[in-house]
Amino acid sequence: MSQPTVSRALRDDPKVSEATKQRVRDAAAALGYSPSAIGRALSVGRSTRVGLVVTDLDNQFYAHVIAPLHHELERLGHELVLITESSDSGPVAEHVVAHGLCGVVLATTTVDSILPARLRDRGVPFVYFNRTAPSVPADSVTVDPEQGVRELLADVIGRGHRRIGAVFGPRNTSTGEQREQVVRAVLDENGIGLAHRDVLHGPFDFRTGHDGMRTLLDRDDPPTLVLCGNDVVALGALNAAKEIGVDVPGDVSIAGFDDLPTSGWALVRLSTVAYDLAEMSREAARLLVGRVGNPGAEPVHAVYPTRYVARDTVGAPRS
Amino acid sequence: MSQPTVSRALRDDPKVSEATKQRVRDAAAALGYSPSAIGRALSVGRSTRVGLVVTDLDNQFYAHVIAPLHHELERLGHELVLITESSDSGPVAEHVVAHGLCGVVLATTTVDSILPARLRDRGVPFVYFNRTAPSVPADSVTVDPEQGVRELLADVIGRGHRRIGAVFGPRNTSTGEQREQVVRAVLDENGIGLAHRDVLHGPFDFRTGHDGMRTLLDRDDPPTLVLCGNDVVALGALNAAKEIGVDVPGDVSIAGFDDLPTSGWALVRLSTVAYDLAEMSREAARLLVGRVGNPGAEPVHAVYPTRYVARDTVGAPRS
DNA sequence: CTGAAAGCGCTTACAG
DNA sequence: CTGAAAGCGCTTACAG
Known part of the structure; x- marks a missing residue:
C-alpha cells in the first residue's frame, strides 16, 4: 500500500476503490494514525x-x-x-x-x-x-444600527429626555463613527442636538464608560440620559453611577449597544440595542x-x- | 547565498558570521521575507x-x-x-x-x-x-483553597451563620472536590455541619448557581448563607436572588471563589476567595x-x- | 484504481 | 564559516 493511496483513501478520494478505503481506514484506526496537518499544509x-x-x-x-x-x-x-x-x-x-x-x-x-x-x-x-x-x-x-437606535431614541424622547449625553466609541473605528452618526441624525430629526461638552469618546472598554460617566456626573447640570457606544462601556457607566450613589434610572438613564448576556442579568437590566x-x-x-x-x-x-x-x-x- | 545559510542567519546561529547575518537580515527585510513556521515545524x-x-x-x-x-x-x-x-x-x-x-x-x-x-x-x-x-x-x-476558605468561614461564622448551604462545583473535578473538602473540614472544626439537603452540585456555570439558588430559596427554611463553588456560580446565585426579590446580604448571604473582575463591580460586590x-x-x-x-x-x-x-x-x- | 517521482520550505548532519 | 544532500509528511501530476 503506497503512501499516496493511503493519503487519497483517508481524504475519501473517489479515485480509490471502496475496498482499499476500508482497509486503509481500518489500519489507520488500529494504528491510531491520522494524517499530519502540517505535512499537508506544506504540500498544499x-x-x-x-x-x-x-x-x-x-x-x-x-x-x-x-x-x-x-x-x-x-x-x-x-x-x-x-x-x-x-x-x-x-x-x-x-x-x-x-x-x-x-x-x-x-x-x-x-x-x-x-x-x-x-x-x-x-x-x-x-x-x-x-x-x-x-x-x-x-x-x-x-x-446596521439604524433600526435599533431609532427604537431606542423613540423611547428616550418619548419619556421626555432632551438633555442627552453620550460616551461613544473611538473615532477611528467604523463602528464608533456609524453609531454616532445614526444617533445624531435621528436626534436631529427630532430637533434635539448633542451639546459638545456632553459627548465623550474612547475605546470600547469598561474604563471608558466608567470614567466618562464620572466626568459627566461631576457637572452641575449633567445630562439626564447617557448613550453608550456599546454594552461594555455602558456597564462601566452603570457601575460608576452606582459607586457614587447616583440612581439609575432615577437620577440618570443609561443605554448600551450589543445586548451582551451580562446586560440581561437581574443585577444589571441594561436597556440596549440588540443583534x-x-x-x-x-x-x-x-x-x-x-x-x-x-x-x-x-x-x-x-x-x-x-x-x-x-x-x-x-x-x-x-x- | 545558500538556503541553509539564510536559515541559520535568521535564527542567529553562532556559526554564521556577523557580516552575512547582516546581509541576510537586510535582504529579508527588503523582500518582506520571514521563514515559514510550517516548513520549520515539519523539519524539526x-x-x-x-x-x-x-x-x-x-x-x-x-x-x-x-x-x-x-x-x-x-x-x-x-x-x-x-x-x-x-x-x-x-x-x-x-x-x-x-x-x-x-x-x-x-x-x-x-x-x-x-x-x-x-x-x-x-x-x-x-x-x-x-x-x-x-x-x-x-x-x-x-x-490551595485552604487559607482563603479559612478566612471566609471565620467571617461567616463570626457573623453568626450556622445554617449554611452550598452550591459546589462538579464532583468529578479536583477543584470542586478540593474546595468542598476544605469547606467541610473547616466547618467541622467549628462544630458546624452541612445538611445534606442544603448541598448542591453542578457544572461551574451561571445556571448552576442560578437554579441552585432558586432551589435553596424555595424552601420554607433556607440556609442563611450560600457558599458557591466559584464566582460564576455565585453570580448566578446573586442574580437569582435579585430576580425573586430576596435581598443580599439582608435575607441571604452569598460567597464565591475566584475574584473575577466582575465580582468587584459596584453592582456586584461579591465576597469571595481570591488568588x-x-x-x-x-x-x-x-x-x-x-x-x-x-x-x-x-x-x-x-x-x-x-x-x-x-x-x-x-x-x-x-x- | 494504484504507485513512483518530485516538491512544498525548512533543518540537520556532514564535508570542506 | 558556508554549502550540498537528505529528510520531515504530505499531495499532485504523471504513468500504467
Whole structure:
C-alpha cells in the first residue's frame, strides 16, 4: 500500500476503490494514525488555521465572538488561533504568512489601520468583523444600527429626555463613527442636538464608560440620559453611577449597544440595542472559509439588523 | 547565498558570521521575507503552537485565563490555538497530534478523563491548569483553597451563620472536590455541619448557581448563607436572588471563589476567595514551554495561595 | 484504481 | 564559516 493511496483513501478520494478505503481506514484506526496537518499544509501551500485578530482579549465582548466563531470553524474543519494586534500591526501580517494561516478575521480594525492593505498585498484572505476599513475592499459582517437606535431614541424622547449625553466609541473605528452618526441624525430629526461638552469618546472598554460617566456626573447640570457606544462601556457607566450613589434610572438613564448576556442579568437590566452577535460570528467563519476556497469572487457584505431591548436603565428624566 | 545559510542567519546561529547575518537580515527585510513556521515545524518535528483545551469557551472564567495565557505564550514565541473538548475526548488527542501542537494546557479536565492518558501515550506534553487528574502525573498549576476558605468561614461564622448551604462545583473535578473538602473540614472544626439537603452540585456555570439558588430559596427554611463553588456560580446565585426579590446580604448571604473582575463591580460586590489567576495562567505557559524543551524532568506543581476578599454579599444572618 | 517521482520550505548532519 | 544532500509528511501530476 503506497503512501499516496493511503493519503487519497483517508481524504475519501473517489479515485480509490471502496475496498482499499476500508482497509486503509481500518489500519489507520488500529494504528491510531491520522494524517499530519502540517505535512499537508506544506504540500498544499495552505493550512486550515484561521486567525482572529483583536486588540484586547480581556474584553468581555470578544468572549462572545470567540465561542461561536470557534465552534463554526471547527464545524468547517478549521482551527482558531488567537492574534493580538499591537499598535503597530506591521508584524501581524508577517506573522500570519509566516505561520501559514489560511485567513484571518479582523475584529478590531481601525479606519486608518494598514493591516488590511498589508494582508491584501500578501494575498491573505480576511474578513472584517463588526468593523470595516473602507480603503481595502473585503468581505465583511457588520451591524446596521439604524433600526435599533431609532427604537431606542423613540423611547428616550418619548419619556421626555432632551438633555442627552453620550460616551461613544473611538473615532477611528467604523463602528464608533456609524453609531454616532445614526444617533445624531435621528436626534436631529427630532430637533434635539448633542451639546459638545456632553459627548465623550474612547475605546470600547469598561474604563471608558466608567470614567466618562464620572466626568459627566461631576457637572452641575449633567445630562439626564447617557448613550453608550456599546454594552461594555455602558456597564462601566452603570457601575460608576452606582459607586457614587447616583440612581439609575432615577437620577440618570443609561443605554448600551450589543445586548451582551451580562446586560440581561437581574443585577444589571441594561436597556440596549440588540443583534445576533453569535450568528454574526458564525457568518464570519463561513465567509472566510468560503473566501479561501474562492479568492476571486466579489466581496460580500453581511449586515445584521438591530432592535431595541427596553429594560430598566432608561426611565423618565427627573423633573 | 545558500538556503541553509539564510536559515541559520535568521535564527542567529553562532556559526554564521556577523557580516552575512547582516546581509541576510537586510535582504529579508527588503523582500518582506520571514521563514515559514510550517516548513520549520515539519523539519524539526514540532511546532510552536500550544492548545488550550476547555469545554465551554463561553464561560467568563476562561476569558480571564485566555488573555494572560496568550500574552505569555506570545512572549515565549508560541501561538495559542483553542480546542474544545467534547464529552468523548477521544478526538482531542488525535487532533492535537495531527495538528502538530507542541503541547497543551488542560483547563477543564475531570478526574476520570482519559485525555491525560491519551496525551501521555502519544508523547504530547501537557500541563494541568486549575484542575488535576491524579492518575497521570504531569506539571500542574493549581490553587490551595485552604487559607482563603479559612478566612471566609471565620467571617461567616463570626457573623453568626450556622445554617449554611452550598452550591459546589462538579464532583468529578479536583477543584470542586478540593474546595468542598476544605469547606467541610473547616466547618467541622467549628462544630458546624452541612445538611445534606442544603448541598448542591453542578457544572461551574451561571445556571448552576442560578437554579441552585432558586432551589435553596424555595424552601420554607433556607440556609442563611450560600457558599458557591466559584464566582460564576455565585453570580448566578446573586442574580437569582435579585430576580425573586430576596435581598443580599439582608435575607441571604452569598460567597464565591475566584475574584473575577466582575465580582468587584459596584453592582456586584461579591465576597469571595481570591488568588492570582492571571499569574497562574502565565505560569502555565512557562511550565508548558519549559516542558517541551525538557520532557524528561520531574513534574513541577505550582500552587497558588488564596485569601478572602470581604465585600458586600456576606452579612449577618437575619435573626 | 494504484504507485513512483518530485516538491512544498525548512533543518540537520556532514564535508570542506 | 558556508554549502550540498537528505529528510520531515504530505499531495499532485504523471504513468500504467
